[in-house]
Amino acid sequence: MEKALILITAYLLGSIPFALLVGKIGYGIDIREHGSGNLGGTNTFRVLGVKAGMIVTCGDMLKGTLAASLPVLFSVHIHPLLAGVCAVIGHTYPIFAKFRGGKAVATSAGVMLFYSPFLFVSLLTVFFIVLYISKYVSLSSMLAGVYAVIYTIFFTDDIPLMIAVSLLTAFIFYRHRANIKRIVNKTEPKIKWLGGK
């Protein structure tokens, strides 16, 4: 019973649609009708600017961090990564936003921030290196995921982490299907502050 409560709470935490809330409360717009239509930090940066983008990205990350910490906070014998994965599912299929949410990146990163701060920092490094070179947020997100899979398989013996990272990365690729098509067609928008068009 306690375990189910933790997992449900993690899902509900993940379901908080920060992009929708910030757009509606702060700017009076529904972010789903603008830009890529995605309920995530990148689309918020694109449509509403740096301040709103930062708030949404941090909020989306922190719900992953908080969800993964629930089993420890409440001393319930459940793996933090399982609670974290529930938050990622909530973020992508939020009960509070008709099950149309984001692409799993920031919330997954937030889970790693709790579980493996070293992996989190190295993921962020890979993300920004790829972003600097390619100027595609989507590609940077996916390649950070690939890095995480390689790192956990070759440099750790943490089986739950390997499984969680592999599943989350596969899920991130699945959620970026449209971005992958646009990258191939060269129609994916590049971020402007790094000189993209």
Ligand code: G3P
């Ligand atoms: O985290 C989402 C990002 O990788 C892509 O977002 O809005 O460009 O589809 P978007």
